[in-house]
Amino acid sequence: MSGRISRLVNKVVVGTIVMYLLAPTLVVVLYSVYPSAYMSFPPHSITLKWYRHALAQNELFLNPLGTSLLLGLTSAAIAMVIGTLAALGLIRAPLRHRSIWQGAFLAPILIPTLIVGFGLMLVFLRLHLLGTWWGLVAGHVTIIVAYVTQSVSASLAGLDPSVEEAAKTLGSGPVRAFFRVTLPQIAPGIAAGAVFAFIMSFDELALTLLLATPQTTTLPVAIYSYVQFDSGPTVAAIATILLVITLGLLLLLQRVGGLRRRTH
Amino acid sequence: MASVSIARPRRLLLMWPLWPQALLLFAFFVVPVLFIGFASLHDKTGVLTARNYLSFVMDPYNRAVIARTLLIGISTTALTLVLGYPLARAIVRGPRAARWFLSAAVLFPLLTSSIIRSFGWLVLLANNGLLNDALHSVGLPKVHLIFNSIGVTVALAQVLLPFMVLSLANALTNIDPAIEDAATTLGSPPLRRFFKVTLPMLVPGILAGSLLVFAIAISAFVTPALIGGPRAEVMATMIYTDATQVGNIGAASAASLILLAMTLMVVTLYYRVIFSESHDSSARPV
Numbered sequence A: 001m002s003g004r005i006s007r008l009v010n011k012v013v014v015g016t017i018v019m020y021l022l023a024p025t026l027v028v029v030l031y032s033v034y035p036s037a038y039m040s041f042p043p044h045s046i047t048l049k050w051y052r053h054a055l056a057q058n059e060l061f062l063n064p065l066g067t068s069l070l071l072g073l074t075s076a077a078i079a080m081v082i083g084t085l086a087a088l089g090l091i092r093a094p095l096r097h098r099s100i101w102q103g104a105f106l107a108p109i110l111i112p113t114l115i116v117g118f119g120l121m122l123v124f125l126r127l128h129l130l131g132t133w134w135g136l137v138a139g140h141v142t143i144i145v146a147y148v149t150q151s152v153s154a155s156l157a158g159l160d161p162s163v164e165e166a167a168k169t170l171g172s173g174p175v176r177a178f179f180r181v182t183l184p185q186i187a188p189g190i191a192a193g194a195v196f197a198f199i200m201s202f203d204e205l206a207l208t209l210l211l212a213t214p215q216t217t218t219l220p221v222a223i224y225s226y227v228q229f230d231s232g233p234t235v236a237a238i239a240t241i242l243l244v245i246t247l248g249l250l251l252l253l254q255r256v257g258g259l260r261r262r263t264h
Numbered sequence B: 001m002a003s004v005s006i007a008r009p010r011r012l013l014l015m016w017p018l019w020p021q022a023l024l025l026f027a028f029f030v031v032p033v034l035f036i037g038f039a040s041l042h043d044k045t046g047v048l049t050a051r052n053y054l055s056f057v058m059d060p061y062n063r064a065v066i067a068r069t070l071l072i073g074i075s076t077t078a079l080t081l082v083l084g085y086p087l088a089r090a091i092v093r094g095p096r097a098a099r100w101f102l103s104a105a106v107l108f109p110l111l112t113s114s115i116i117r118s119f120g121w122l123v124l125l126a127n128n129g130l131l132n133d134a135l136h137s138v139g140l141p142k143v144h145l146i147f148n149s150i151g152v153t154v155a156l157a158q159v160l161l162p163f164m165v166l167s168l169a170n171a172l173t174n175i176d177p178a179i180e181d182a183a184t185t186l187g188s189p190p191l192r193r194f195f196k197v198t199l200p201m202l203v204p205g206i207l208a209g210s211l212l213v214f215a216i217a218i219s220a221f222v223t224p225a226l227i228g229g230p231r232a233e234v235m236a237t238m239i240y241t242d243a244t245q246v247g248n249i250g251a252a253s254a255a256s257l258i259l260l261a262m263t264l265m266v267v268t269l270y271y272r273v274i275f276s277e278s279h280d281s282s283a284r285p286v
Helices: A002-032 A049-055 A058-092 A098-110 A113-127 A133-157 A161-169 A174-203 A206-211 A219-229 A233-256 A258-262 B008-014 B016-040 B051-058 B060-093 B096-111 B114-125 B130-137 B149-173 B177-185 B190-219 B222-232 B235-243 B246-281
Strands: none
Touching: A002 A233, A002 B060, A002 B096, A002 B114, A002 B149, A049 A058, A049 A233, A058 A098, A058 A133, A058 A174, A058 A219, A058 A233, A058 B016, A098 A133, A098 B016, A098 B246, A113 A133, A113 A206, A113 B016, A113 B235, A113 B246, A133 A174, A133 A206, A133 B016, A161 A174, A174 A219, A174 A233, A206 A219, A206 B235, A219 A233, A219 B114, A219 B222, A233 B096, A233 B114, B016 B246, B051 B060, B051 B246, B060 B096, B060 B149, B060 B190, B060 B235, B096 B149, B114 B130, B114 B149, B114 B222, B149 B190, B149 B222, B177 B190, B190 B235, B190 B246, B222 B235, B235 B246
């Protein structure tokens, strides 16, 4: 009898914690289809008017979305090349203190992006590069590149280098052996790292706030400045669109199969 | 190892794939941190001074900000511990069907944008938000949960809970349920069993999860900026405010380096814990 009660209590406790985890996101989605800006229960109808409203907002939504996508794609593409090369070096090059190199290359993941952004702001101020597009890209590449390095390193570590050696022995040149043998095998790791890097860039606020100008406002910066004086349902609609984009990318990531590998 | 015998110039050449990222990290990470260090030791007119650090520790407002940052770090860690344990236990020991759903629910906050999550908490916790509406409709007084440390803690613990649950679940899978069953069979009541049998074996997991949550909590920016606002400033939001005001670059620099040092210290401890643990649990060669 007491066993049944304690099991019930346990279910209620776990259920409440799960609600706590999901609540803020669910509230945003609910708020975005709510007919009035003032939320009260139960809803009498649902509407898509806030989405129409959001899509009509060039300043708040469409322009920043374009900037965020362009910035994310540019930075992720650069990070993909640099990070993949670094992973090849970290796993394959003749290094003396391999773990120190690995630690140094993955460290940016642990450093608050605000501090990286502030330091870059000081450097760019001195060089008169503050507010330039490529300065912003440089900042984003710096904070996301380690995600690619980590993901590709994990893929490479699981590979047998003797396969590439065999290809070379059979007469392939080193470049050809790399592109025909190694690259196809680590492609999922590269893709997963690049998608994850894009998501991190797409979500970055602190560093962008310090390096961006009104002409290079990203979506998180736009939402951040808008929420300061109005937290209405239009923001909820925008946030929901953002959520769908991120979750879509994550599903893609899982199909690519990198998520499982990286968590190990 | 063969790598040691290769001559230096040739080794540097073979290391070429590392150069681009090494250069990137040097130019856009090491140099900026050096710039912060330089700025932290100079005043507005460019004269060498230690005043930025001194005033950071002496000024009562700054001291309150440091205290609030640490308090939020500690209370967030405590909250994730209390909420994380039942969840980790349900994931490791619960019915198989519930495991997948619970794991997905735990990872969900990590996968949603920090700005969306904070916005959701604003809608929920604001003075005219959903929670206060619900309290009002049943005749209870309003609670103030935004623009103070409580709201920031509640919102931070939600997104950091996954780190704690993963650490605790990891530790729990290493505990044989038979040991707990044995304690019950020998007549130990559940609470006593938890404190005498389970808890001591969980210590490495608790330590690893706590250090990780604490390190991220004290350096978080988005959540305190939106939910704490200027009335509940923490070190990260204060650095941002100072960094954007011309006269306060020195103060922002000193605060940045102090925050960086604190974060790195906690992260180093975290690596010590997980490193020594993985050593203990692996079968030692004779």
